[in-house]
Amino acid sequence: xxxxxxxxxxxxxxxxxxxxxxxxxxxxxxxxxxxxxxxxxxxxxxxxxxxxxxxxxxxxxxxxxxxxxxxxxxxxxxxxxxxxxxxxxxxxxxxxxxxxxxxxxxxxxxxxxxxxxxxxxxxxxxxxxxxxxxxxxxxxxxxxxxxxxxxxxxxxxxxxxxxxxxxxxxxxxxxxxxxxxxxxxxxxxxxxxxxxxxxxxxxxxxxxxxxxxxxxxxxxxxxxxxxxxxxxxxxxxxxxxxxxxxxxxxxxxxxxxxxxxxxxxxxxxxxxxxxxxxxxxxxxxxxxxxxxxxxxxxxxxxxxxxxxxxxxxxxxxxxxxxxxxxxxxxxxxxxxxxxxxxxxxxxxxxxxxxxxxxxxxxxxxxxxxxxxxxxxxxxxxxxx
Numbered sequence: 001x002x003x004x005x006x007x008x009x010x011x012x013x014x015x016x017x018x019x020x021x022x023x024x025x026x027x028x029x030x031x032x033x034x035x036x037x038x039x040x041x042x043x044x045x046x047x048x049x050x051x052x053x054x055x056x057x058x059x060x061x062x063x064x065x066x067x068x069x070x071x072x073x074x075x076x077x078x079x080x081x082x083x084x085x086x087x088x089x090x091x092x093x094x095x096x097x098x099x100x101x102x103x104x105x106x107x108x109x110x111x112x113x114x115x116x117x118x119x120x121x122x123x124x125x126x127x128x129x130x131x132x133x134x135x136x137x138x139x140x141x142x143x144x145x146x147x148x149x150x151x152x153x154x155x156x157x158x159x160x161x162x163x164x165x166x167x168x169x170x171x172x173x174x175x176x177x178x179x180x181x182x183x184x185x186x187x188x189x190x191x192x193x194x195x196x197x198x199x200x201x202x203x204x205x206x207x208x209x210x211x212x213x214x215x216x217x218x219x220x221x222x223x224x225x226x227x228x229x230x231x232x233x234x235x236x237x238x239x240x241x242x243x244x245x246x247x248x249x250x251x252x253x254x255x256x257x258x259x260x261x262x263x264x265x266x267x268x269x270x271x272x273x274x275x276x277x278x279x280x281x282x283x284x285x286x287x288x289x290x291x292x293x294x295x296x297x298x299x300x301x302x303x304x305x306x307x308x309x310x311x312x313x314x315x316x317x318x319x320x321x322x323x324x325x326x327x328x329x330x331x332x333x334x335x336x337x338x339x340x341x342x343x344x345x346x347x348x349x350x351x352x353x354x355x356x357x358x359x360x361x362x363x364x365x366x367x368x369x370x371x372x373x374x375x376x377x378x379x380x381x382x383x384x
Contacts, residue, residue, distance in 0.1 A: 031069045038062050042087040043140045055091040081108045082132020089137040170323045178275040179215035182241045229267035238274045250287040255297045259354045265327045273301040273347040301347040
């Protein structure tokens, strides 16, 4: 708008310095104001959403206001042709816009030849018309692009907030679900033991305190957006928790050192599997294994105690397996879960041993590359 105002002021100044009388100057200024208003309308972003018919009517109205006063004011009005040239580029599209732009510039040549005799002056009018049209078009499109960028920035910011919420919810589910289930299980055990074996109850209380402290640390890590977990450490914790529930646990982790992102995802998958075991089954035996096969690491969690739950979906089951699928897909892995022909529930996870770059780390919500917390693990004997 400021550029249009400047061009209009230049036209009024040229007429005023040419010795125009007061009446002529007032009429000329009024025509300039009318062209200014319609040019502002034609340059507004909203007009681009109008129908073709409305845009042609707006362009036709500006053409009448452009060529009509030119007959009266002569060469002093020549600068207004550039406004029309800019509107043509803004309101029309494709090849038609540039053909009509050329036609307006050509009309400025006819206009200049009719009123001027100097080739320099004629060239100036043609060049001024072309430049004014291109400047108005360029500044208007630049303004539109700035608004589009700002709108896109707002959209991206909202998407980032949504992704962060999903990450936070996913990590809270995966981390605290296991901790709270283990605390519930141990508390029930303490309730049974406190009257008959107070020494064992005190030991379990220590375990509850350890789990609660770990849960608090997990919440802090989730809030900070950084979390690095170890499959080896998670398997050992799962074995102790299952032992407290009088479950026979077999643990065999023989996959060696893993990329921190892969290690974290597999540990998260194991934690989700153990959480489901504690919540949704009457398990007596559970086996946890992980091994290398070429460039892939395969982890398996198998438990019994699900015969009475076949075909049933537990209420409030959450989105644990969906979360795991999201995490594993981000690193090129896969997960499958269900009751197999042997009547046991199988959770099978497969992931590449190493990641190609840091991008994968960022795609796993809540995890980040860093020093691996799991040292090279050796095969472990059965526990329980």
